[in-house]
Amino acid sequence: MGFKIYIIVITNAVNVSITDIPKKIGLDKLNPRNEISLNEAQRENGISIGKYKETIFIVSRDLVFQFYNKQQSGLEKRLIKEFPKSEIAILTLDQTIDFFGYNIISENKRKRVIAGEDAELEIDFGEKIPEEIEVAKDPHLNFFLEELNEIKKIDKNFTENQLKSAIKHEIGVRSFFKLTSRYFEKRIDEIGSNYSKIKVTRFE
Secondary structure, eight states: OOOEEEEEEEOOOTTOOGGGHHHHTTOTTOOEEEEEEHHHHTTSSSEEEEEETTEEEEEOHHHHGGGSSSSOOHHHHHHHHHOTTSOEEEEEEETTTTEEEEEEEETTEEEEEEEEETTEEEEEEEOOOHHHHHHHHOTTHHHHHHHHHHHHHHOTTOOHHHHHHHHHHHHHHHHHHHHTHHHHSSOTTSTTOGGGTOEEEEEO
16 A cells, blocks of 8 residues: 655744644645544645644644655745744655655745656755665665666666666655655654654644
8 A cells, every 4th residue: 555645844843733734735724623643634634733842743644745846835835934044844645656756945935846756856955864864775675776767778768867876766756765764763754753743633
């Protein structure tokens, strides 16, 4: 089945409660309902919001995709204005369609935006984050590269550009999982990650 992740992370949200968030993102009419786990929220419609220590987590399949355009959306600009001292991370993964993406915002501007589906990158902006550099140097990546080269030998229609795109995509997905340890203490796919502990409230 694979992971489905649609999360907006806002760090350093010291004096902010989850009930403040709808107004801050321009959805004033939303009201809190029931509490569910962060993992359950990924498969729910609408918006769920939670807070763990000083970090806010917003889960919304609709909202996350507003952060992968070449031009900043109104929502992205609004979050930057509301949380100028925070690192804001948009984390998106849908392994059923082979989509991944992340947008890292700090110091009031985009630092890194990358997203792609089915081995094709849709946006690739900014300097590589440390997690990407580590993944590219990881010896385990060599097994994937060897497989790709074998495919290229067999499939004459497999172009050099497709090879490069597939490598970037794979590094992106692996970097995504490594990146999640910034916000959950451990990767979301590791035992002991805070991802499994965090509760969020559904808003309607």
